[in-house]
Amino acid sequence: MTAVDVTAIAKSYGKVQVLSDITTHFPEGSFTSLLGPSGSGKTTLLRIIAGFVIPDTGRVTIGERDVTRVPVWARNIGMVFQSYALFPHMSVADNVAFGLAQRGVKGEPARREVQRALEMVHLGGFGTRKPKQLSGGQQQRVALARAIVTRPSVLLLDEPLSALDRRLRQEMQVELLRIQRESGLTTIFVTHDQEEALTLSDKVAILDRGRIVQIGAPAEVYERPRTRFAAEFLGDTNFLTGTVAEGRVSLPNGMRIATASPLPTSGAPVTLAVRPEKITVAARDAAPQDGLTNRVEGTIIASLYSGTALTYEVDAAGQRFKIFAQNRDAQPLARGAAVTLSWSPDHTVPIEDAP
Numbered sequence: 067m068t069a070v071d072v073t074a075i076a077k078s079y080g081k082v083q084v085l086s087d088i089t090t091h092f093p094e095g096s097f098t099s100l101l102g103p104s105g106s107g108k109t110t111l112l113r114i115i116a117g118f119v120i121p122d123t124g125r126v127t128i129g130e131r132d133v134t135r136v137p138v139w140a141r142n143i144g145m146v147f148q149s150y151a152l153f154p155h156m157s158v159a160d161n162v163a164f165g166l167a168q169r170g171v172k173g174e175p176a177r178r179e180v181q182r183a184l185e186m187v188h189l190g191g192f193g194t195r196k197p198k199q200l201s202g203g204q205q206q207r208v209a210l211a212r213a214i215v216t217r218p219s220v221l222l223l224d225e226p227l228s229a230l231d232r233r234l235r236q237e238m239q240v241e242l243l244r245i246q247r248e249s250g251l252t253t254i255f256v257t258h259d260q261e262e263a264l265t266l267s268d269k270v271a272i273l274d275r276g277r278i279v280q281i282g283a284p285a286e287v288y289e290r291p292r293t294r295f296a297a298e299f300l301g302d303t304n305f306l307t308g309t310v311a312e313g314r315v316s317l318p319n320g321m322r323i324a325t326a327s328p329l330p331t332s333g334a335p336v337t338l339a340v341r342p343e344k345i346t347v348a349a350r351d352a353a354p355q356d357g358l359t360n361r362v363e364g365t366i367i368a369s370l371y372s373g374t375a376l377t378y379e380v381d382a383a384g385q386r387f388k389i390f391a392q393n394r395d396a397q398p399l400a401r402g403a404a405v406t407l408s409w410s411p412d413h414t415v416p417i418e419d420a421p
């Protein structure tokens with residue numbers, strides 16, 4: 067078990083700056099996701115940690131060791147890619163043994179290690195099969211066994227589940243987390259799927275155009291996004307833009323919104339982010355909700371039914387709101403209904419709103 071640190075990493079290809087000034091710490095035994103849109107530099111950062119790409123500047127350390135100039139094979143890492151690239155003509159056991167053989171581990175010691183790795187991924191009885199006799203999820207588990215059989219100190223995963231269908235993917239998420247917890251491996255996981263990142267990780271690092279714009283525990287980055295980009299990338303958000311007046315945010319339509327977070331001085335422009343599921347929507351004549359001190363009146367302009375949940379769009383004097391509601395009431399609110407929206411200042415988060 068070993069922590070990984072990257073310090074002041076930058077990388078360009080020609081004139082294109084792919085990563086700029088990345089400094090971050092991956093704690094020993096933790097599961098961190100690198101999350102960001104296509105082209106944000108996730109894979110490049112992972113490949114720098116692995117040693118496939120040398121950064122222009124900066125340092126990579128694994129444990130106490132500076133590995134910036136150390137070749138891939140000497141870094142003691144395990145890797146799994148999206149395409150699991152098993153050798154089709156070799157048995158499952160031989161596929162898993164491959165990395166051991168390269169290190170000169172053969173015979174009975176190799177057989178024991180292969181069996182241990184296969185049992186860890188719950189494929190103990192599958193050693194003699196060929197990859198094509200396995201399902202996609204099982205093949206990906208063989209790739210995982212191959213990555214951990216050499217007892218690496220760090221596990222690097224580049225979208226390992228994205229080739230699997232939704233159901234299998236969810237099963238594999240549970241498996242992956244179990245294996246990571248049992249092995250205690252410091253794990254860095256590249257994904258562009260925000261739900262997957264939130265479900266699996268101890269920490270989520272959000273990348274935007276080659277920079278980590280926010281890193282923290284899943285609930286922290288989801289509940290308290292720092293920028294418009296982070297808020298949007300991790301799900302739906304209502305943005306309320308106005309100016310600070312008397313400790314509240316005054317919107318152009320005259321609404322005054324309270325936040326539990328500190329605000330800049332009076333007169334400063336500010337944007338607030340409110341998640342759609344934090345807002346309670348009720349018919350206007352219903353009793354008010356206790357404690358939800360932000361309260362605005364509006365009209366339902368769209369109501370979308372999706373089984374377990376309802377999505378409402380509400381117009382409140384020109385300010386649009388999106389709201390997710392549990393499908394609990396006998397009669398969903400219909401288009402045109404006069405409603406009151408209420409939500410807590412705790413769920414009203416000022417963000418940086420750079421263009």
Ligand SMILES: Nc1ncnc2c1ncn2[C@@H]1O[C@H](COP(=O)(O)OP(=O)(O)OP(=O)(O)O)[C@@H](O)[C@H]1O
Nearest residue numbers: 079082084102103104105106107108109110111258
């Ligand atoms: N070897 C290379 N030569 C030139 N440009 C590259 C090279 N590798 C990556 N890039 C560019 O660097 C940028 C970041 O790529 P990277 O693969 O790290 O992004 P990513 O966030 O992993 O994206 P994706 O989710 O699509 O895999 C992209 O614009 C890509 O075109």
